[in-house]
Every structure is written in structure tokens, then in C-alpha cells.
Amino acid sequence: MFKILSKTQLSAVVWEMVVEAPLLARHCRPGQFLIVRKDEVGERIPLTICDYDTEKGTVTIVFQPVGVSSEKFLELEEGDSFLDFVGPLGRPSDICDMSDEELRKKKFLFVCGGVGTAPVYPQVKWLHERGISADVIIGCRTKDLLFYEDKMREVAGHLYVTTDDGSYMHKGVVTTVIDELVAEGKEYNHCVCIGPMIMMKFCCLTTQKYGIPTIVSMNPIMVDGTGMCGACRLTVGDEVKFACVDGPEFDGFKINWAECMKRAAMYKTVEGEAKLRYQEGKTHEGGCGNC
Amino acid sequence: MGNVLERIPVREQDPKVRAANFDEVCLGYNEEEAVAEAQRCLNCKNAKCITGCPVNIRINEFIAKVKERDFEGAYRTISQSSALPAVCGRVCPQETQCEGKCIRGIKGDPVSIGKLERFVADYARHNGIVPTPDAPPNGHRIAVVGSGPAGLTCAGDLARMGYDVTIFEALHKAGGVLTYGIPEFRLPKDEVVAKEVENVKALGVKICTDVIIGRTESVDELLEQGFEAVFIGSGAGLPMFMGIPGENANGVFSANEYLTRNNLMKAFRDDYDTPIYKAKKVVVVGGGNVAMDAARTALRLGAEVHLVYRRSEAELPARAEEVHHAKEEGIIFDLLTNPVEILTDENDYVRGIRCIRMELGEPDASGRRRPVPVEGSEFEVECDAVIMSLGTSPNPLISSTTVGLDINRRKCIIADEETGATSREGVYAGGDAVTGAATVILAMGAGKTAAKGIDEFIRSRK
Ligand SMILES: Cc1cc2nc3c(=O)[nH]c(=O)nc-3n(C[C@H](O)[C@H](O)[C@H](O)COP(=O)(O)OP(=O)(O)OC[C@H]3O[C@@H](n4cnc5c(N)ncnc54)[C@H](O)[C@@H]3O)c2cc1C
Numbered sequence: 226m227f228k229i230l231s232k233t234q235l236s237a238v239v240w241e242m243v244v245e246a247p248l249l250a251r252h253c254r255p256g257q258f259l260i261v262r263k264d265e266v267g268e269r270i271p272l273t274i275c276d277y278d279t280e281k282g283t284v285t286i287v288f289q290p291v292g293v294s295s296e297k298f299l300e301l302e303e304g305d306s307f308l309d310f311v312g313p314l315g316r317p318s319d320i321c322d323m324s325d326e327e328l329r330k331k332k333f334l335f336v337c338g339g340v341g342t343a344p345v346y347p348q349v350k351w352l353h354e355r356g357i358s359a360d361v362i363i364g365c366r367t368k369d370l371l372f373y374e375d376k377m378r379e380v381a382g383h384l385y386v387t388t389d390d391g392s393y394m395h396k397g398v399v400t401t402v403i404d405e406l407v408a409e410g411k412e413y414n415h416c417v418c419i420g421p422m423i424m425m426k427f428c429c430l431t432t433q434k435y436g437i438p439t440i441v442s443m444n445p446i447m448v449d450g451t452g453m454c455g456a457c458r459l460t461v462g463d464e465v466k467f468a469c470v471d472g473p474e475f476d477g478f479k480i481n482w483a484e485c486m487k488r489a490a491m492y493k494t495v496e497g498e499a500k501l502r503y504q505e506g507k508t509h510e511g512g513c514g515n516c
Numbered sequence: 517m518g519n520v521l522e523r524i525p526v527r528e529q530d531p532k533v534r535a536a537n538f539d540e541v542c543l544g545y546n547e548e549e550a551v552a553e554a555q556r557c558l559n560c561k562n563a564k565c566i567t568g569c570p571v572n573i574r575i576n577e578f579i580a581k582v583k584e585r586d587f588e589g590a591y592r593t594i595s596q597s598s599a600l601p602a603v604c605g606r607v608c609p610q611e612t613q614c615e616g617k618c619i620r621g622i623k624g625d626p627v628s629i630g631k632l633e634r635f636v637a638d639y640a641r642h643n644g645i646v647p648t649p650d651a652p653p654n655g656h657r658i659a660v661v662g663s664g665p666a667g668l669t670c671a672g673d674l675a676r677m678g679y680d681v682t683i684f685e686a687l688h689k690a691g692g693v694l695t696y697g698i699p700e701f702r703l704p705k706d707e708v709v710a711k712e713v714e715n716v717k718a719l720g721v722k723i724c725t726d727v728i729i730g731r732t733e734s735v736d737e738l739l740e741q742g743f744e745a746v747f748i749g750s751g752a753g754l755p756m757f758m759g760i761p762g763e764n765a766n767g768v769f770s771a772n773e774y775l776t777r778n779n780l781m782k783a784f785r786d787d788y789d790t791p792i793y794k795a796k797k798v799v800v801v802g803g804g805n806v807a808m809d810a811a812r813t814a815l816r817l818g819a820e821v822h823l824v825y826r827r828s829e830a831e832l833p834a835r836a837e838e839v840h841h842a843k844e845e846g847i848i849f850d851l852l853t854n855p856v857e858i859l860t861d862e863n864d865y866v867r868g869i870r871c872i873r874m875e876l877g878e879p880d881a882s883g884r885r886r887p888v889p890v891e892g893s894e895f896e897v898e899c900d901a902v903i904m905s906l907g908t909s910p911n912p913l914i915s916s917t918t919v920g921l922d923i924n925r926r927k928c929i930i931a932d933e934e935t936g937a938t939s940r941e942g943v944y945a946g947g948d949a950v951t952g953a954a955t956v957i958l959a960m961g962a963g964k965t966a967a968k969g970i971d972e973f974i975r976s977r978k
């Protein structure tokens with residue numbers, strides 16, 4: 226059992242939990258993820274690690290409830306426990322393997338949106354701790370969905386926030402900011418983008434235009450997270466990779482986005498049914514158009 | 517009493533009924549049936565059956581005890597050689613092992629050794645008879661990685677010798693393939709697997725789930741923490757795909773994914789959140805036990821199921837009983853057939869599969885006749901899901917994070933057959949992680965061998 230030490234609502238739809246998991250905390254590195262299961266009947270949900278404290282033995286997760294299983298996370302309060310909390314999974318971010326010299330040669334741009342903002346934080350912080358400042362763009366639909374602004378500002382070189390509807394700071398999407406920064410004469414040679422798939426895809430199209438190599442963090446459907454099932458497979462270049470063991474970070478220019486987006490929709494109907502069953506009890510027999 | 521040349525038939529759920537439920541297919545013998553079947557055993561002086569058993573259970577002895585209705589005695593005899601008799605009685609390929617050697621088999625049916633083993637183990641479970649340690653605790657700590665048959669057996673044997681054993685398991689439940697792979701209708705999880713795991717715990721073994729060795733902790737860290745030896749029984753869990761066009765379409769699954777969703781994550785039960793793809797017509801590719809399990813699972817979830825296999829019936833690697841059951845339940849076998857492409861609709865969902873007919877040519881390295889495509893024989897089959905069951909290989913997670921642990925070309929850990937020792941001192945390995953995908957009983961045999969090897973290693977250090 227893994228105890229929840231704190232539970233905080235970060236935005237209208239996003240929650241943060243700090244969980245006691247000393248073994249995990251001791252081995253985590255930026256870029257990795259873990260798998261959480263609330264209870265015996267719950268699914269195994271992969272979540273990117275958002276922060277960790279080796280000394281306190283804690284790991285921070287940030288999530289936006291989407292399916293039944295992650296929605297049920299909200300039933301848990303401080304002091305309650307997750308049944309399973311496994312990891313760290315996947316390969317650490319490439320930056321972890323770079324020498325200080327290599328790192329100093331890089332001009333980093335981080336682009337994030339949605340829950341993706343959270344896993345970008347430990348990477349920027351990791352660089353900050355090594356004296357390297359990275360620019361960060363956070364994009365969100367509207368101001369109510371923004372979180373981690375202050376936290377990010379503390380560790381980032383420059384922080385740019387943009388909202389689709391202009392309710393806060395820049396108006397526009399992340400790619401408009403990238404265009405503006407490049408137009409201003411800013412130079413980057415390493416971009417990391419973590420966010421909704423559609424945002425990562427368009428970010429890559431933009432950075433490719435400017436020749437900025439871009440790493441994305443993929444979160445396809447997973448079951449075990451250890452390479453055992455292949456549910457998480459995706460095409461990178463002309464190779465099939467398992468995101469859980471070969472990733473989750475990949476060269477964004479090589480991802481087959483169309484395939485990834487279609488695969489992500491695979492269980493939409495089944496998920497929808499499960500959600501209705503959860504919300505309405507076992508009365509639902511289908512045919513409502515939502516499932 | 518019937519004809520002694522024929523075995524006592526075992527009661528099974530009716531094929532029509534069981535095709536729609538996940539309850540166990542085979543109901544096993546009752547006491548009378550077991551005793552009657554045991555009477556058929558000739559109690560050979562030179563019992564050939566024992567040589568056919570990878571862990572050399574003293575088969576004639578336990579059957580003699582069944583004859584005398586000393587079922588507890590029979591259990592004690594079996595459990596000296598096997599830690600998981602209720603499992604083996606259900607899933608071993610007896611026809612090629614013990615029963616294949618039975619003298620009765622020359623002129624009739626061999627004795628139903630598997631069913632008798634199952635009966636004895638079930639009797640013990642129902643009557644609360646559990647194995648007991650043979651030696652007092654000796655204080656030496658041993659770590660076991662993986663809780664499949666290899667890990668459980670190694671841990672159980674070491675605990676019996678007095679060792680303080682901890683098993684580390686990556687998944688949230690113990691049992692390995694017995695839990696995530698083999699379906700409920702063949703091997704009940706709560707009733708059989710969980711109880712066998714409890715028996716191992718009853719010997720003092722601790723099981724830590726949710727610990728991935730190579731990630732959560734490394735083999736080296738285990739050794740640093742005071743474990744004096746480590747046994748790696750991490751199985752062969754990595755699924756293979758064919759590399760044909762369309763394989764990443766929605767509706768194509770590895771058998772591992774399909775079975776894990778259903779067995780470990782209980783997708784077939786309404787009270788679990790796990791989604792599973794509800795298909796109307798499923799094509800399963802492969803001919804082993806895993807393929808049979810995937811096919812029969814899809815059938816139970818409501819699909820029409822075709823099994824596509826590139827060789828002929830004689831080469832099907834699955835247990836004879838599974839093939840027989842699959843046919844009875846209505847699985848359609850498309851033999852000498854191989855897929856060449858998975859066809860998809862505009863949204864990338866499976867709409868069919870293109871196959872080619874095969875014929876058998878000269879024998880290949882495995883001694884089986886090599887299937888070769890018949891030119892121009894391609895045809896399409898409509899379906900909305902494809903399950904790939906082409907075999908699995910060991911996960912490199914441990915070998916790639918343990919310095920000095922040698923593996924072979926096939927990514928299998930290299931271990932001494934006599935002792936289980938690997939290229940790293942104090943590190944032992946066995947089961948599918950060493951052999952590649954094999955059988956429960958071979959994994960158990962390897963676990964036993966390694967337990968002995970570890971015991972000798974520890975004694976030599978004292
Ligand atoms: C669907 C299916 C049906 C089968 N049917 C039969 C049958 O009828 N008869 C038969 O004899 N055999 C059958 N087999 C084969 C048999 O199950 C295996 O040969 C046997 O289970 C191998 O045992 P093992 O202990 O080596 O590995 P496994 O049973 O695979 O157990 C390995 C365990 O190690 C864990 N693990 C892996 N990596 C790590 C890590 N890094 N850290 C911690 N834990 C880890 C895994 O999660 C797993 O629980 C079947 C296999 C499958 C998949």
C-alpha cells in the first residue's frame with residue numbers, strides 16, 4: 226500500500242498527489258513513469274513522474290481524470306493509500322545521460338500543455354540544479370487550466386504562458402509562441418515537448434521547420450509497463466517500438482502520429498460504457514449514444 | 517468396473533455450456549473415480565513414468581497410496597518433488613511426459629497420471645493439508661526474482677531447507693504465467709493458483725509484489741542489502757509480432773495483452789474496470805497453448821474464432837487436451853495457413869486478414885517439416901480482431917541492468933544445467949528466462965535445481 230501524503234487541486238481539471246514510495250523515489254529519474262492502481266478492480270494507469278524527493282521517500286503524480294479508473298483516484302483523500310504504485314518505468318530522459326559539457330552546449334526549449342506541464346517540471350528543475358537555464362512555454366486553453374506557473378518560473382530561464390482564448394498572458398497556441406521566439410532571434414537546439422498528442426504533433430511540425438531536434442513523451446495505452454504485452458507499440462521511423470521500455474521519450478520527427486492517435490482511441494467505446502456504468506450503476510444497457 | 521484398457525473418463529462441463537462461461541472445463545475425479553483409475557496402475561518395478569517426469573515425482577508410489585485411499589500420504593509423496601501439484605495436474609503436457617512412458621499406453625490408454633495428481637492436490641487443499649518445512653531457519657537470506665513456477669519452486673525448496681526467502685514480483689499479483697497467462701477455465705485463480713502461492717508463503721517465504729528488478733531495485737542492490745544469493749526466474753514475457761503490414765491496426769493484440777487483460781485484470785468480469793475489445797470474429801495466429809488459450813477466451817467473450825497455423829495438425833505444439841477442448845467448443849482450425857497482411861478500414865480498425873496456404877516441405881532444425889507457401893494461393897478472411905500468438909522471448913530488463921550476467925543470442929540468461937549458476941557469482945537463474953518459453957514443469961525443475969545449487973553455494977561459503 227502506498228500512502229497519499231497530500232492531495233491538491235491544481236486547476237479546474239488537474240490534481241496532484243504526493244505519495245509515499247521510498248524505493249521508487251530512490252531510483253526515479255526525470256522522464257520516467259510509473260503505474261498506479263487504486264484498488265483490486267482498478268486498471269493499471271500509467272502516469273509520468275512529476276517530482277520526487279529521495280530523502281523524504283516521496284513521488285509526486287499529477288493527473289487529469291479521464292477514464293473510470295483515474296476518476297476513482299479522486300475518491301482517495303490524504304491518508305488513504307493506492308493499492309499498487311510501480312516503477313520507475315521506461316528510460317530516463319536523454320538529458321540525464323548527457324555530460325555537463327554537452328548540456329552546456331544545448332539551448333533548451335521546453336513546450337508543454339495540459340497535464341504534460343507536470344512532467345516537464347522535473348526536467349527543467351534538473352537542468353536548473355546543474356546551472357543550466359531552459360526556456361519554457363506552457364500552453365493551455367484558458368486561464369483556469371493553468372497550473373505550476375510559479376513553480377516553473379523558479380526553475381526556468383524564461384517562462385512564456387499562452388492561452389488559446391487570450392484569458393491570460395499571450396493569446397494563441399504554443400506554436401505561435403515558438404514562431405515569435407524564433408522571429409525574435411532566439412536560438413534553440415534541443416526541444417522537449419510533453420502534452421496532448423495533437424499539441425506534440427504540431428509542435429514537431431513547427432520545430433522541424435526551424436531544424437530544432439525535438440523529443441516528445443508518448444503515453445499510449447499500456448497494461449503492464451514492462452514490455453510484456455505490446456499494447457503500447459508505436460511506429461518510430463520504420464521501427465515498431467514499445468513505449469514502456471523503449472520510451473516513453475522518442476524523436477518527435479520520427480513518430481507516426483496518425484497511427485498513435487488512432488490507437489489511442491481504441492477503447493473509447495468500451496471506456497465510455499465503463500464510465501456510464503460507474504456514474505449510473507449497472508442500469509445502463511447502451512443505446513444512449515454516449516457509449 | 518469397465519475395460520481396464522480404458523481410463524476412467526473425467527467429468528467435464530458440457531462444451532456448449534462452457535463456451536459461454538469462464539468456469540473450469542475439467543471437473544476432475546471424485547474419490548471413487550480416482551481409486552478406480554489408480555487400480556489400473558501396474559506399479560511397475562522399473563517405473564518408466566518417473567523418468568518421463570522432469571521433476572521425477574515418485575508416481576507409482578503416490579498412485580499406490582491412492583489405491584489404499586491414503587490420499588494425504590499420496591500428497592506427501594508428490595510434494596517431496598513438486599511444489600505446485602494442483603497446477604501441474606492441470607497444465608502439464610502429460611501425454612509426452614509421464615503418461616507417454618506408461619506401459620499401459622502400449623495396448624490401451626495410459627494411466628491418467630495428471631488427473632490423479634490433480635485429484636490428490638485438490639484433496640489436500642480441501643482438507644487443509646499443507647507442506648511443512650524440513651529444517652529450522654538458518655538465517656541466510658535469499659532473493660528470488662519472479663513468482664512464476666520457477667521462482668515459487670525455488671523459493672519453496674529453499675524455505676524448506678531453512679532459508680529466509682523473499683520473492684520480488686513485478687506485477688501486482690504473484691503466480692507469473694499461472695496468473696496472467698493461463699485462463700481461469702483451465703486453471704482457476706483464487707481456488708488453485710492463489711492457494712498454491714499461499715502454500716509457499718506458509719513455508720515462510722515473503723512475497724513483495726510491485727517490485728521490478730532492474731528498475732525499482734537492481735540485482736546488485738539486492739546483493740548489497742545482504743541477500744547472499746539471487747535466483748532469477750523472470751520468465752519469457754516479451755511478445756513477438758510477425759512484422760506484416762497492418763499489425764499496428766486497432767484490433768490487433770499480442771496474446772499476452774489479450775490474456776493479461778482477461779486473466780490478471782479480469783476484463784471478463786463486470787465488476788472490474790478493465791476494458792477489452794469486444795470482437796465478433798477473431799483470428800488467432802499460432803498453434804501453441806497460448807494460442808489455444810487466447811482462442812478459447814475470445815470464444816467465451818462471444819466471438820466466432822478461427823485459429824490460423826502454418827503447419828498441420830500433427831505439429832500443433834499445444835497440449836492434446838487443449839486442442840481437443842478447443843475443437844469441442846467450436847474453434848475453427850485453419851491449418852497450413854499463414855497470414856501475410858492485416859487489412860484495415862479507413863479508421864485503421866481491422867477488417868480482415870490476408871493469408872496464404874502452406875504445404876510441408878523438408879524437416880527443419882526443429883525436426884518438424886518446414887512449411888512453405890503455395891504460390892498464388894492467397895485469400896482473404898473477414899474478421900474484426902487478430903490475436904498474435906507467435907511465441908515470447910525473455911525480457912532484457914534484468915540482463916541489461918546486471919553487469920557481468922551473460923546471455924545468449926536469444927537473450928536467454930546462460931545458466932549451468934546442473935546448478936543453475938550464471939556467470940555472476942551468487943546469481944542463479946532458471947525457467948523460461950533461461951530456456952525461452954517452455955513449460956510449467958520444466959520451469960519448476962529448473963527452480964529445484966537452482967535451490968540445490970544455491971544451498972551448496974551457501975554451505976561452501978560458511
Ligand atoms: C497463455 C499461456 C499458456 C500456457 N500453457 C501452458 C500449459 O498448458 N502447460 C505448460 O506446461 N506450460 C504452459 N505455458 C508455459 C508456462 O506457463 C511457462 O513455461 C512457465 O510459466 C514459465 O515459468 P517461469 O517461472 O520461468 O516464468 P513466468 O511464469 O513467466 O514467471 C515470471 C515472473 O517473473 C516476473 N518478472 C519478470 N521480470 C521481472 C523483473 N524484472 N522483476 C520482478 N519480476 C519480474 C513476471 O512478472 C512473472 O510473474 C503457457 C504459457 C502461456 C503464456
Ligand code: FES
Pocket residue numbers: 446447448449450451452453454455456457458467468469470
Ligand atoms: S505496456 Fe505492455 S508492453 Fe508496454
